[in-house]
Amino acid sequence: MIEWFTYAQVGIAVAAGLLCVVLGLLGRPPQDLTMGAALLVEVLLIVQLIVSLAAPAFGNNPTGSLLEFYLYLVSAILLLPLAGVWALTERNRWSTVILGAACLAIAIMVYRMNEIWIVELA
Amino acid sequence: MVTNSSSRAVGVGRLLIAVYGILALGATARSFVQIVERFDEAPLAYTLSAVSAIVYIAATVALIAPGRAWYLVAWVTICFELTGVLVVGTLSITHPELFAHASVWSLFGAGYLFVPLVIPMLGLVWLYVRRPSAVQPAAPASATQ
Numbered sequence: 001m002i003e004w005f006t007y008a009q010v011g012i013a014v015a016a017g018l019l020c021v022v023l024g025l026l027g028r029p030p031q032d033l034t035m036g037a038a039l040l041v042e043v044l045l046i047v048q049l050i051v052s053l054a055a056p057a058f059g060n061n062p063t064g065s066l067l068e069f070y071l072y073l074v075s076a077i078l079l080l081p082l083a084g085v086w087a088l089t090e091r092n093r094w095s096t097v098i099l100g101a102a103c104l105a106i107a108i109m110v111y112r113m114n115e116i117w118i119v120e121l122a
Numbered sequence: 123m124v125t126n127s128s129s130r131a132v133g134v135g136r137l138l139i140a141v142y143g144i145l146a147l148g149a150t151a152r153s154f155v156q157i158v159e160r161f162d163e164a165p166l167a168y169t170l171s172a173v174s175a176i177v178y179i180a181a182t183v184a185l186i187a188p189g190r191a192w193y194l195v196a197w198v199t200i201c202f203e204l205t206g207v208l209v210v211g212t213l214s215i216t217h218p219e220l221f222a223h224a225s226v227w228s229l230f231g232a233g234y235l236f237v238p239l240v241i242p243m244l245g246l247v248w249l250y251v252r253r254p255s256a257v258q259p260a261a262p263a264s265a266t267q
Contacts, residue, residue, distance in 0.1 A: 068155045075151050083140055090136055098140040105144045108235075 001052055001060070001117040006110060009044045013107035016041050020100025027093045038099045041106055042080045048110070049073055052117075064120030069113055076109045129257045130196070130248070131186050138248055139185045141241055146178035148234070149226050156223075164223035170210065171225045177202055181245070190254055197249060204242035207231055211239070 016037035023034055052073065055061070062069055083102035087095035131139055153171035161168050177199050184196035211230035214221040221228050231238030 065155065065159060067159065071151045071155060075147055079144065079147070082143070086136065086140055086143070090132065092133070094134055094137045097137050101137065101141055102144065105148075109148075 017103030024096030064116035149175035167223040
């Protein structure tokens, strides 16, 4: 894991989450802006997966449980597609709020992954 | 808009179900890690984690699935969760030695931003609002908000 990238990722996920929750509560169904924000969060997770897979080859090893780390990462990657399908089968303001809730959950998961990688001792 | 066969997976109920799903996923993954890596350290807390994870999954399914039987299952599982978080939350403060290792319900779910405390209450309110006797005649009018 690269620390600055991870913090940027948490920040973007929080921002995307708040954006979707607020616009959703204002009554907006999913639009390009909110769908795009969620898509960005998902793309960053894929980048994080590639970075994490490559990191040990460059001497950047996790200090905590690798099993726990990858369970978080895989769950986070699956979360938005699942929440997205669920949200968009009934398309209204709550679809947008659901996308936001998923982004906020992902922010927490990435933060926790960071703790596992750089703080905890296995 | 009401094309869904379930009377509970509509409107804001979908948000409730989504949060339940996320909680079920989180609790299941975490309990899996705890049991695989260090079950012997805290059998009570980790068994509890596994049970709560299964109940969260059951509640999510019961909220989505239509019909009176699932409605009953939703009541039972959500009441179980609320009891669990209240009992374990209280015990984790009065008898911390029992819960040296975290479970979803320790400290009233503080590790999960108190979502495990709040969501069963909202769930029970939602079940009451969408009770079968109340929604049959009024479903098309109230579901699209």
